[in-house]
Amino acid sequence: MPTYKLTVNKKKYEVNVDADTPILWVLRDHLNLVGTKYGCGIAQCGACTIHLDGKATRSCVLPVSVVGNKAITTIEGLSEDGTHPLQEAWAIHDVPQCGYCQAGQIMSAAALLASNPHPTEEEIITAMQGNICRCATYNHIKEAILTASKK
């Protein structure tokens, strides 16, 4: 199996995996970073959202072989100690129900705020359409993003 050098949350890793292995499973099974979730495997639900050079990316359809030198950020590396404004806003609005999709939601929202620090409600809705919350916490997610955008 080929060897791939990856930068995840500013740390360097080397993994021996097949070229077609999605980053999702590299993170979860090989690097023990299980915050990134498996939901559908076909980029439809957003539970696996990570940042690739800062851009929200579905890791379930991203083969390890195409990552190259790009920096990967996962929910575990979004902030040092869980104090990203979105992580704090998620607590203020008590967003989660089951919680399974929330890492992906936060990563999508973080990419939005990085490129557009003060989005309108419409812009939030557009940016978050790719993330499914089966418990339907959508309105709380929207409120939390608005709160974080005001910081």
Place this chain on the structure above:
Amino acid sequence: MNTTTYNRRSFFKVSAVAGGGILFGFNMLTAQKTEAGIAEVLADINRINGYIQIDSKGIVTIMSANPEVGQNVKTSMPMIVAEELDVAWRSVVVKQAPLDTKNFVRQVAGGSQSLRFSWKALRTAGATARQMLINAAAQKWGVSPSECTTNEGVISNSKGQSITYGEIAAEAVKMEVPKDVPLKNPKDFKIIGKNTTNVDIKAIATGKPLFGLDYKREGMLYAVALRPPAFGQTLVSFDDKETRKVNGVKDVIRFGDKIAVLATSTWAAIKGQKALKATWTGDTKAESTEEHDKKMLAFLDTPSSAPKRSDGDVKTAFANADKVLERTFHGPFMPHNSLEPMNFFAHVSVDKAELVGPTQRPEETRKQVATLLGMKEDQISVEMTRIGGGFGRRLMWDFALEAAEISKIAKKPIQLVFTREDDMTAGLYRPATKYKFRVAIKDKKVTAYHLTGTGINGQNFVRETFFPAGAFENLLMESHNVESKITVAPWRAPITNFLAFAEQAFFDEVAREMGADPVQFRLDLFEQARANAQKGMKFDYDVDKSIGVIKLAAEKANWGKAEKGVYQGFSTYYSHNTYVAEVAEVVMQNNQPVIKRIVCAIDCGLVVNPIAAINQSEGGVIDGIGHAMFGDFSFVDGKPQASNFNKFRLIRMNEVPKVEVHFVPSLNDPTGLGEPTLPPVGAAIANAIFAATGKRLYSFPFAKELGTQGS
């Protein structure tokens, strides 16, 4: 110390407390950065009773007994214990308890009954522990316990002495367990009724391992199974040559009509599953939606020899009617689609089995696995992880049985993982149902009501003790079952999730037919139920509470006085001991109805954790809208026609209306909230869409009937 007494009270070994990998609370415990730090915190724990441990520094560990499926029990149930114990919430650490039938009652997440069933037990656990702490302090001081008071974990006496729970805890565990300890007056509650953040919030928002799929064990293999692609099929043979070539695949095993691929990574197991070549056989012709529909429609015109309920003389009332209104409603199968696909860890050895994973029903799971393995229940342990959504799917145990069987054959610890496609196609769905409603109208009054329900593999498709039973002197409810090879399971608010839509949409039509206001029409029916109850008619709901939520919803939504261009629809339903009324508001945009707002009034007794109760209620409403609007699932020759979210449409943020939740103020014991806001919402939106468009909706998904499903 009396050792016997101590053992009776100490039910958790420290190893059980510290192990298992699901050790997530908040505050002081999560502040510990290292395993050693956590172990130090846990080392001097004093177990007061099944729910409560207090260490010498005053950290209170409260065990959460029930599975956490997103209904917030891991926060709200410990709040109830902490309330009666009289400690500050900030000094509480919450831990998930494993299955333990000796110390806990009903460790089930289902039927919206967790709080209702545990309310008294949780309060008593807290109050009893508090009394033991007081008794120990009183003994130390040589005063009567009645001279002592508590406040946020500190005991004081009338002489001005005080001691913390942490300082006296080691003495308290030696005290006799007091009986008949008084409980607080709900008016004095300090924690219950206050917004309290989810105890797992930090772990969730930072991606800590919490869920079933996050669980790992040294030497564990990942297992992905290939199951028959159509219901009614069995496995003839298979070729695993290509599978065994996949890097990481360690073994391929047959179990029953299924094949499991075991590998060192999930991806290798998935690739191995895809590379399998299997031959299947079996007659699946009867298992198409078209065939199911024919059978169900035939039953709707077939009188039942054993009606579920028969009041008065329906036959005569229909014979004498001025007019009969008859409508038929169609509900499709529905997968649960928990976002965390089914999975379970199992490690089966000769004399014991360990199970870890997301289950709504650990006790039944253990029983079923014990039967499968031929073991005694006490040879099997079940640890519950946080659950990434259940909706009833995880009330079943098929995935745990599969995991146990695979582990037994492979003689290895394994984690069984369903791919999304496996999850959606392997079975256990909300059954497809159909309903025919008839009312007899004479002299502008409804004189008889006749409901016939039918569906796939169900015991009873009607609810003969719920409204409108009691509201009509002449009433007939019948149910017919259609047998099928397609497997079914409870789905959030079983049966009522579709029945309520059909009934409340039908009543809207009846009200309009009679020229009555839909809200007033319901109020009149409940008054009729009150009058009939006085004549001895029996039903399960409370008339005053039913009327209470109807009036509250109508008032908060400004019923009948919506601004121009806003169309309202009304619906109400009682289920899981909770009363709900909802008003939906729809506007027309680009010639299509768009749902803008839902006003929801709820009587669920006392609200334990308002912020979570609102979240849960909103979730039920939006879940109900999503499946009414978009939920579509059918079969051709036993094969499901959707297998992932590209074909099965779930509601997304851009389709979600504003939801306003209003609780009836109440000091009554709490009732369920996980399900009851869902059943009425389908009719609320259907009735509003009728008001806006003049089009009646009789089938899920509405988007298909409106021609917008593909958009």
